């Protein structure tokens with residue numbers, strides 16, 4: 001009896017560790033094989049300050065260095081904004097890391113106000129289009145925008161953020177210093193906690209580089225995991241094109257309803273649940 005219980009126990013351990021290994025592989029492969037149309041949306045308003053903006057340029061360059069850049073891989077574009085948005089360079093305008101880093105170093109610091117809502121609308125309408133170097137018709141390319149702001153927007157952000165979300169743009173919100181949590185929350189894609197960052201000052205933005213990069217690719221965890229479709233609903237058609245993005249939603253639903261009847265096993269602190 002004891003023996004049988006023990007062997008069953010070790011069987012479970014083996015299965016779990018196999019699955020965990022699989023997951024790590026999937027994560028590595030996912031980070032490598034998923035490509036993005038990646039647009040930085042940078043607040044260059046007066047409050048940022050010239051010195052800090054230099055840190056923003058450096059941050060962009062460092063972050064770009066972690067991607068597999070190329071015309072058929074990840075393309076990077078930059079939009080800056082203050083009183084209004086400006087395209088600094090389009091997606092794919094520069095085709096290797098060194099050129100993008102150089103372009104990032106010469107992003108203009110403009111001063112002025114902070115019209116974050118308008119800037120999000122601008123990016124949604126313009127920056128991911130084919131004319132702007134985007135690949136809107138390629139289902140393997142994820143649309144991602146990383147917004148960095150240091151303060152309260154002069155206009156409403158929610159309407160245009162909602163528009164961006166439903167256009168299938170995964171929106172990360174990075175707030176520095178006085179940036180409002182409520183506003184970041186309105187901007188960020190679901191799940192909010194995975195797409196929101198707040199740091200105290202511009203020296204700290206580089207500290208979140210790793211975790212931001214990790215969150216970007218975590219959405220492709222467990223690509224082969226099958227989930228019961230009846231337990232969640234797609235929020236809209238567009239988000240179905242973002243692999244794994246909906247998985248996060250499913251996991252959350254399951255972690256709430258699934259554990260009680262013993263139908264699911266939760267692993268680690270990640271919100272990852274697998275049917276047994």
Ligand SMILES: *[C@@H]1O[C@H](CO)[C@@H](O)[C@H](O)[C@H]1NC(C)=O
Pocket residue numbers: 116117118119120121122125155156157159160
């Ligand atoms: C939404 O974006 C558009 C395009 O940039 C802009 O004209 C409009 O003012 C924005 N709306 C809000 C509420 O900011």
